[in-house]
Amino acid sequence: MSEPSYPEDLRYHPEHDWARIDGGEATLGITWYAQDALGEVVFYDGPEVGAEVSKDQPYAEVESVKAVSDVIAPLSGEVIAVNESLADAPEAVNADPYETGWMVKIRLSEPSEVDSLLDSASYAASLE
Amino acid sequence: MSSATLTETPQQAERAETIYEKSVPGRRAAQLPPSGVGETPIEELIPAGLLRETPAELPEVSEPEIIRHYNRLSRRNFDLDTGFYPLGSCTMKYNPRLNERVAALPGNARLHPAAEPEDAQGALELMYLLQESLGEICGLPHVSLQPSAGSQGELAGLLLTRAYHADRGRNPRKVLTPDTAHGTNPASVTMAGYEVVKVATNEDGGVDIDDLRSKVDEDVACLMLTNPNTLGVFDSNIVEIAGLVHDAGGLLYYDGANLNAIMGQARPGDMGFDIVHVNLHKSFSQPHGGGGPGAGPIAVSDRVEPFIPRPQVVRVADGEGGWKYDLDEDRPKSIGRMRGFQGNFGVFVRSYAYILSLGGDGLSEASRLAVLNANYLKQRLSEGRAGKYLPVGFDRHCMHEFVLSGAPMKKQLGIRTLDLAKRLLDFGFHPPTVYFPLLVDEALMVEPVETESKEVLDSFADAIEKILEEAERDPAIATEAPYTTPVRRLDEVAASRNPVIRQPKPE
Amino acid sequence: MAGYTPATGPDREAMLDAIGVDSIDQLFEQVPEEVRLNRPLALEDGLSESEVYSRMAELASKNRNPEGDPGFLGAGMYDHYVPAIVDAITSRSEFLTPYTPYQPEVSQGGLQVMFEFQTAMSEITGLPVSNAGLYEGPSAAASAAYLAMAVTGRNGLVASRGIHPHSRETLATHAVGFGAELSEVGLEDGLTDAAALEAAIGEDTAAVFLQNPNFLGSVEDIARLGEFASARGALVVVAVDPMTLGVLRPPGECGADIAFGEGQPLGNRLDFGGPSFGFFCAREEYLRKMPGRIAGQTEDVDGRRGFVLALQTREQHIRREKATSNICTSQALNALAGVIHLSWLGKAGFVEIGEMLARRTAFARRRIAAIDGFELLHDAPVVREFAVRSTSVPVEALRSGADATGSRLQVYPLGRDYPEFEDGFLVALTEQRDVKDIEWLCAALERSAAAGASEPATSSGAAGTQTPPADTAAPKLRLAS
Known part of the structure; x- marks a missing residue:
């Protein structure tokens, strides 16, 4: 994905993370902007199923050749699924940050936190 | 580029082969002496279950093949004896060959580290003399030579800080470092069990005093500072900074990476620092060896002295009107050992020979000429295209190094600092340090050192001008560089995604 | 003053003019x-090259002549023969004078050497990954502790008293910073006390530190000892002498998670203790937690094979306070000496030298044990060094020449590090100590013992006698803060 893209069906955290809300669950990942700033991702180190993540706290790390970045949780909850394919193909984070490059799926512990996230337009505006 | 320049050089045409790929079963180099005690089967000496079953896959090669292999590899390195190496914060000064000769004297090179002190009097005396010399240069009376490198000196210094506070019944948790600090500083801080607190930089490139004041409290164990700092700026507020930290009960740690700017001009001890590490491979001419060895002795004030690593080389009266030298292990408050034996003695020999060669007058002159060279090169690079595309980060006289920003070059010419660096390789120069300090966008950190001539500095400035002129015409010349090096730009992404870090085992 | 700076008077004028000062x-x-010094440094003025040479040669001459009577000192550093090609290659400016390979296009020589070194260390230790080198041996123990604590989330370190006293003391120094609790396990008949080791490992144990051969020269059963640690989820960390790995079962085949050691025996001269190199090898799963530099293979834009520094995000210049280590030197020149020596020995020679050491050691041990006044400190198998007990002459007297014969033998006294072995000393062999040298040592010991038996010796004249540091003297060490 070479052009900036911030899908409207997602909610965004100012630390460049997205969440796809599905009832009491959410899928999380990093935004186009974050993967572009980082460069080619060479390694992803994420939590295991069952781990707790807390809003605004790091839950994973992504590395490029010359940089490493914490991945910040936009919402709190328990990890119910992880993207196993990132272990062998971390480049998916660059190629398709919103689909094949997703990181974890969580069961929300504080669904009301969703209200604090940005919509696509506000997030894109914050990058100006 | 013209097709002529894209012709593969003979060196490029030669595929890199490892020594393992040159192995041929049955070949060998070593001929060992006979044991002289009979060929008892090894199983009769050591129980079979503790023995190796399959030999290690080391190469099978003859001696001439080894020499040729490594000579060929050596030609794939750029080195200081071949050309200008203005790597910022690394002090790539000439490595005198005399130092290699004296380090190799059998009395030094073959001396066992567990020799009785009376069998090692020359070595201990040399270490004592080096301790005294470094103490004078740093303005701090006590020196431990033990740390193996600057990074280990830092860690030792932080452990000294911890011991110093503990001895006073205190347990502060924070260490302040400027945001311009070398990455080693925060890494060492964590390993010493402290928490890093960053201090901002002011518009002159020094410590932001207001920010410092807001962060100094009784929970601060020490402030780590490089002065001149990584921007090549001497912090004129150093006395005030020292006062602030000392008043709160903290210590001041001096990262000696940039000591080459101030030898004989000013001393960290006189600025208020309590602990200094010195990189003998920078200011004191130990060759860098492609990434070691070095040594990172520390100099400390009286109040920190009880805690320095053991053993310490001491001089004691010999009872006959002279001196003898000994290793003092009996240091009850010492933090203990940082490593085995007495430190990198071979490095001490070279650095002490260097100090004798230059003398106090020569060391002082070396720093003055390092600063002259840096300011001259900074001036040359403020002219012409360099002045336009590569502005200096902080516009004042620099010390021994200076930092340029490639941001305008990137914006106006479409070439990054990395591209400029790679193109410099084609001109026969090692590039400056790039992308450090992080504070300066597209940073280029230049340290020309005192052992380079004006002609070399001029030719470097000319090369930069030429590269920028090329880039105005065709940025691809730089973005695709280098062309003439043994290999061209390498795929670092692949190397980190799927690391291959050893020769695969033979089929 | 030396002529290392080119700037003449007119050069200076021209440069000052250009700067405008x-x-x-x-x-x-x-x-x-x-804060200005405003006075000359209180050091001598500079000397000419020949004067400096004379001064340095005079200092070197005050050290005991290494070409004189044979030394049997070991204790981690050994007087091996350094092949001439090591000097020839390591003195080339292309290896001697560059910095760390930050520009890989012009550092392929150094990077490939790292790759070859990593391969050699991986082969001899039997572990799949190796870094490009660390400072030296004992501090590599601290690096292993840091890794073990990071991956296990525990803070207990259990060290056998069979590991080098300098490694134990270095671990203790670093444990204060790491927030680790260090405890020690004693020796029984020259070997790590297995029952005590098992008892010492708890739920908070991050790593168990063993050494093979241990400090007393004994070959340990690492596989058996390591199982106690693995069973409790602790890492098995083994210090090894690389020169013995041609014959001894490598740590990777004994269940070790990490192997480290002092590289000096491989191609590096003694240099009174340094510089040399440390090595650090581990199981694959710890690759991204390794300390230090690692070179990796890749290709350039035209598809040529090349090498780069790989996995740099582990390191201090990127990860800063979260780095896997603060170490940024790999002792590249010393590691080069190591890989040249290993290539020179080659697949067969590496085994042969280990076997020769084992045979000479067995011979020397048998000979000394037969001397009246000396006996073996333990019966455990040995390979290149062994421990002897003197029942006739104080060990310090043998060393200092204060015994009746004044021999001043170069053997390692155990009492300084092990109060429990006050009467013990170590004898180390290399390919440079032949049968004639062994017989010379035996004759000297025989004379000392005979004289000592008739005329009680005293160690009161010993120079440099020191009491062992208080915290290593205790058989069990616990660090409070």
Whole structure:
């Protein structure tokens, strides 16, 4: 994905993370902007199923050749699924940050936190 | 580029082969002496279950093949004896060959580290003399030579800080470092069990005093500072900074990476620092060896002295009107050992020979000429295209190094600092340090050192001008560089995604 | 003053003119007057090259002549023969004078050497990953502790008293910073006390530190000892002497998670203790937690094979306070000496030298044990060094020449590090100590013992006698803070 893209069906955290809300669950990942700033991702180190993540706290790390970045949780909850394919193909984070490059799926512990996230337009505006 | 320049050089045409790929079963180099005690089967000496079953896959090669292999590899390195190496914060000064000769004297090179002190009097005396010399240069009376490198000196210094506070019944948790600090500083801080607190930089490139004041409290164990700092700026507020930290009960740690700017001009001890590490491979001419060895002795004030690593080389009266030298292990408050034996003695020999060669007058002159060279090169690079595309980060006289920003070059010419660096390789120069300090966008950190001539500095400035002129015409010349090096730009992404870090085992 | 700076008077004038100042002093205007030295350094003025050579040669001559009577000192550093090609290659400026390979296009030589070194260390230790080198042996123990604590989330370190006393003391120094609790396990008949080791490992144990051969020269059963640690989820960390790995079962085949050691025996001269190199090898799963530099293979834009520094995000210049280590040197030149020596020995020679050491050691041990007045400190198998107990002459007296014969034998006294072995000493062998040298040592010991038996010796004249540090003297060490 070479052009900036911030899908409207997602909610965004100012630390460049997205969440796809599905009832009491959410899928999380990093935004186009974050993967572009980082460069080619060479390694992803994420939590295991069952781990707790807390809003605004790091839950994973992504590395490029010359940089490493914490991945910040936009919402709190328990990890119910992880993207196993990132272990062998971390480049998916660059190629398709919103689909094949997703990181974890969580069961929300504080669904009301969703209200604090940005919509696509506000997030894109914050990058100006 | 013209097709002529894209012709593969003979060196490029030669595929890199490892020594393992040159192995041929049955070949060998070593001929060992006979044991002289009979060929008892090894199983009769050591129980079979503790023995190796399959030999290690080391190469099978003859001696001439080894020499040729490594000579060929050596030609794939750029080195200081071949050309200008203005790597910022690394002090790539000439490595005198005399130092290699004296380090190799059998009395030094073959001396066992567990020799009785009376069998090692020359070595201990040399270490004592080096301790005294470094103490004078740093303005701090006590020196431990033990740390193996600057990074280990830092860690030792932080452990000294911890011991110093503990001895006073205190347990502060924070260490302040400027945001311009070398990455080693925060890494060492964590390993010493402290928490890093960053201090901002002011518009002159020094410590932001207001920010410092807001962060100094009784929970601060020490402030780590490089002065001149990584921007090549001497912090004129150093006395005030020292006062602030000392008043709160903290210590001041001096990262000696940039000591080459101030030898004989000013001393960290006189600025208020309590602990200094010195990189003998920078200011004191130990060759860098492609990434070691070095040594990172520390100099400390009286109040920190009880805690320095053991053993310490001491001089004691010999009872006959002279001196003898000994290793003092009996240091009850010492933090203990940082490593085995007495430190990198071979490095001490070279650095002490260097100090004798230059003398106090020569060391002082070396720093003055390092600063002259840096300011001259900074001036040359403020002219012409360099002045336009590569502005200096902080516009004042620099010390021994200076930092340029490639941001305008990137914006106006479409070439990054990395591209400029790679193109410099084609001109026969090692590039400056790039992308450090992080504070300066597209940073280029230049340290020309005192052992380079004006002609070399001029030719470097000319090369930069030429590269920028090329880039105005065709940025691809730089973005695709280098062309003439043994290999061209390498795929670092692949190397980190799927690391291959050893020769695969033979089929 | 040495002629290492080219700037002439006219050069200086021209440069000052260009800068637009009148004097070099003006360039130092940022340095406040109150911190200026304003006097010459209180050091001698510079000397000519020949004067410096004489001065340094005189200092070197005050050290005991290494070409004189044979030394049997070991204790981690050994007087092996360094092949001439090591000097020839490591003195080339292309290896001697570059910095760390930050520009890989012009550092392929150094990077490939790292790759070859990593391969060699991986082969001899039997572990799949190796870094490009660390400072030296004992501090590599601290690096292993840091890794073990990071991956296990525990803070207990259990060290056998069979590991080098310098490694134990270095671990203790670093444990204070790491927030680790270090405890020690004693020796029984020259070997790590297995029952005590098992008892010492708890739920908070991050790593168990063993050494093979251990400090007393004994070959340990690492596989058996390591199982106690693995069963409790602790890492098995083994210090090894690389020169014995041609014959001894490598740590990777004994269940070790990490192997480290002092590289000096491989191609590095003694140099009174340094510089040398440390090595650090581990199981694959710890690759991204390794300390230090690692070279990796890749390709350039035209598809040529090349090498780069790989996995740099582990390191201090990127990860800063979260780095896997603060170490940024790999002792590249010393590691080069190591890989040349290993290539020179080659697949067969590496085994042969280990076997020769084992045979000479067995011979020397048998000979000394037969001397009246000396006996073996333990019966455990040995390979290149062994421990002897003197029942006739104080060990310090043998060393200092204060015994009746004044031999001043170069053997390692155990009492300084092990109060429990006050009467013990170590004898180390290399390919440079032949049968004639062994017989010389035996004759000297025989004379000492005979004289000692008739005329009680005293160690009161011993120079440099020191009491062992308080915390290593205790058989069990616990660090409070």
